[in-house]
Amino acid sequence: MTAIRQVAGLVGWVIATFAAAAIGAIGSAAAPAFYEQLVRPSWAPPASAFGPVWTLLYAAMAVAAWLVWRRHSLAAARGAFTLFAAQLLANALWSWLFFTWHLGALAFAGVLVLWALIVATIVAFWRRNALAAVLLVPYLAWVTFASALTFAVWQLNPDAL
Secondary structure, three states: OOOHHHHHHHHHHHHHHHHHHHHHHHOOOHHHHHHHHOOOOOOOOOOHHHHHHHHHHHHHHHHHHHHHHHHHOOOHHHHHHHHHHHHHHHHHHHHHHHOOOOOHHHHHHHHHHHHHHHHHHHHHHHOOOOHHHHHHHHHHHHHHHHHHHHHHHHHOOOOOO
């Protein structure tokens, strides 16, 4: 594979991954104000922490997908890339469920589905490129934390969520 094709592939994965992030961001447009109004557990991070963390995680996701793509075609790793796309969609949907539609129970169910899809993606990526799978581990850790936070905030705010 030529260097130009590799760079173009990386750019393509970054665009695809951050397009999903943008869909979630649209659903999170009112997130800072809404988040500040919610009763949160003492261990909840400030709203300002989420943007930088998610930016790094999306960058790692894009690189992980690119690493798998470099070794395997889309057709050869169709299952892995289907899982990758599904977790991106579940990730974007969570923002809409929680911040736009204020559906706490569905947001919690959605984050659990997201968690399972990330685990499945890590397993599928591991079989093709170990480094790609390792790059998704911080994402899984953050979504584990986000799952607990979603549940706690939902339970603390039954009228708002």
